[in-house]
Amino acid sequence: MRRVALLTSGGDAPGMNAAIRSIVRSGIARGWEMYGVRNGYAGLISGSIALLGARDVGGIIQRGGTMLGSARCREFETEEGRRAALKQLGRRGIGALVVIGGNGSQTGAHALSLMGFPVVGVASTIDNDLSGTDVTIGVTTAIDVALESIDRLKVTAASHQRAFLVEVMGRKCGYLALMAGLAGGADSIVIPEQEVDPETVAEDLRGAYASGKAHAIVVVAEGAGNNAERMVEFFQQNHERLGFDLRVTKLGHIQRGGAPGAYDRLLGTLFGAAAIERLAEGVNGVLVGMVKGEVATTPLAEVVACRKPLDLKMLELARVLAK
Numbered sequence: 001m002r003r004v005a006l007l008t009s010g011g012d013a014p015g016m017n018a019a020i021r022s023i024v025r026s027g028i029a030r031g032w033e034m035y036g037v038r039n040g041y042a043g044l045i046s047g048s049i050a051l052l053g054a055r056d057v058g059g060i061i062q063r064g065g066t067m068l069g070s071a072r073c074r075e076f077e078t079e080e081g082r083r084a085a086l087k088q089l090g091r092r093g094i095g096a097l098v099v100i101g102g103n104g105s106q107t108g109a110h111a112l113s114l115m116g117f118p119v120v121g122v123a124s125t126i127d128n129d130l131s132g133t134d135v136t137i138g139v140t141t142a143i144d145v146a147l148e149s150i151d152r153l154k155v156t157a158a159s160h161q162r163a164f165l166v167e168v169m170g171r172k173c174g175y176l177a178l179m180a181g182l183a184g185g186a187d188s189i190v191i192p193e194q195e196v197d198p199e200t201v202a203e204d205l206r207g208a209y210a211s212g213k214a215h216a217i218v219v220v221a222e223g224a225g226n227n228a229e230r231m232v233e234f235f236q237q238n239h240e241r242l243g244f245d246l247r248v249t250k251l252g253h254i255q256r257g258g259a260p261g262a263y264d265r266l267l268g269t270l271f272g273a274a275a276i277e278r279l280a281e282g283v284n285g286v287l288v289g290m291v292k293g294e295v296a297t298t299p300l301a302e303v304v305a306c307r308k309p310l311d312l313k314m315l316e317l318a319r320v321l322a323k
């Protein structure tokens with residue numbers, strides 16, 4: 001009887017539960033015993049590991065968050081922490097691990113696989129900043145959450161002739177901001193990959209009013225050098241000269257908490273099943289993701305070594321369409 005454990009790690013993402021369900025049931029279908037680890041790598045180190053049956057993962061596919069809990073674990077970054085985790089797995093006769101998470105989580109998965117333990121990663125983060133996959137579980141729902149807010153802000157902005165700044169998450173990556181800005185019809189988008197100065201943003205917003213719009217929206221990525229705090233400071237200092245008010249909405253963790261949409265449920269389901277297939281074939285040390293519309297695997301060594309590029313043509317398109 002093969003024993004396989006799974007965990008979710010780092011920031012939770014809508015669709016993680018669909019991946020958990022898919023991994024557990026795909027494993028059970030092969031006659032394997034499936035073990036859930038509580039709270040990511042922290043639970044692996046402390047031995048918070050329990051057998052999961054098919055019914056234990058029922059009724060979760062539509063829920064946001066992760067039924068296993070998640071954590072950011074500094075201890076696992078040390079060799080000592082990883083050895084403690086391996087001991088817990090060995091004690092239970094568990095021979096493989098599936099790690100559902102983003103960059104930090106897959107770095108941990110890679111470290112464990114370098115120590116000779118079979119690990120398969122499943123790409124999941126609202127940031128979509130992970131190499132080896134075009135899209136990650138959670139990002140589509142997070143964009144939808146941002147879009148709902150942008151649409152609502154446009155309504156109130158139009159009533160008051162006010163400019164609004166919406167700050168979205170994404171860590172050092174501008175993907176979430178760029179896609180939300182593009183799909184939300186923003187007048188200006190500020191991302192870490194291409195810095196703009198606040199004066200240019202102010203011109204974009206003024207341009208929106210000048211062209212007859214009743215609202216002006218700028219979407220700013222939290223990781224941009226000129227993030228919400230810097231922009232607000234600039235607009236406050238130059239309020240008289242600029243001639244309009246700027247109100248700020250930071251979406252923050254609201255973007256992570258949504259119920260997963262269809263696409264994130266499907267990604268979780270497909271990636272989870274593929275992770276079990278790879279383990280059954282004896283393939284490990286890889287990340288399961290989506291490459292050019294196909295579920296594909298990429299060595300974890302490559303995934304953690306590369307920074308995912310952002311398609312800046314989209315930023316140019318957003319500029320053209322904002323006119």
Ligand code: F6P
Nearest residue numbers: 011102125126127169170171256
């Ligand atoms: O990686 C997902 C993410 O939500 C980032 O967008 C954000 O910068 C970070 O996690 C926030 O982390 P925490 O939930 O630990 O505050």
